[in-house]
Each structure stands twice: as C-alpha cells, then as structure tokens.
Amino acid sequence: MKGVMAIQGEACRMIFQGIRMMFTYQAxxxxxxxxxxxxxxxxxxxxxxxxxxxxxEMCLC
Numbered sequence: 485m486k487g488v489m490a491i492q493g494e495a496c497r498m499i500f501q502g503i504r505m506m507f508t509y510q511a512x513x514x515x516x517x518x519x520x521x522x523x524x525x526x527x528x529x530x531x532x533x534x535x536x537x538x539x540x541e542m543c544l545c
Contacts, residue, residue: 485527488512490520500524 489498497512526536
C-alpha cells in the first residue's frame with residue numbers, strides 16, 4: 485500500500501508505504517495552498533474493498 489495522509493494539526497503531507505506487515509512513513513512537502521486530503525492505494529490480488537474500507541473507517545474517530 486502507498487499513500488499520502490493529511491494529519492490534523494500537521495502542516496506537511498505524511499507519506500505512507502507498506503508491504504505486508506512492514507510500514508514506513510515520513511514527512512513530505514507542506515500542503516501550502518492545497519486542500520489537505522488523504523489518499524491510499526492498495527495493491528494486491530482478490531482484495532475485499534468493502535472490508536478494507538470498513539476497517540479503515542473504524543480507525544477514524
């Protein structure tokens with residue numbers, strides 16, 4: 485998986501990458517005038533989109 489995350493209170497993008505159970509992240513460029521938005525891409529075979537979506541939404545509080 486790969487993604488760009490907008491974290492509340494952070495001025496910079498958070499760059500996210502993961503392979504199986506290994507994850508890394510690092511601060512990216514500042515958002516500047518852009519609207520902060522999170523985007524994630526999952527790469528795999530037979531992924532259950534609805535399960536991934538529900539699991540991610542459960543993390544948002």
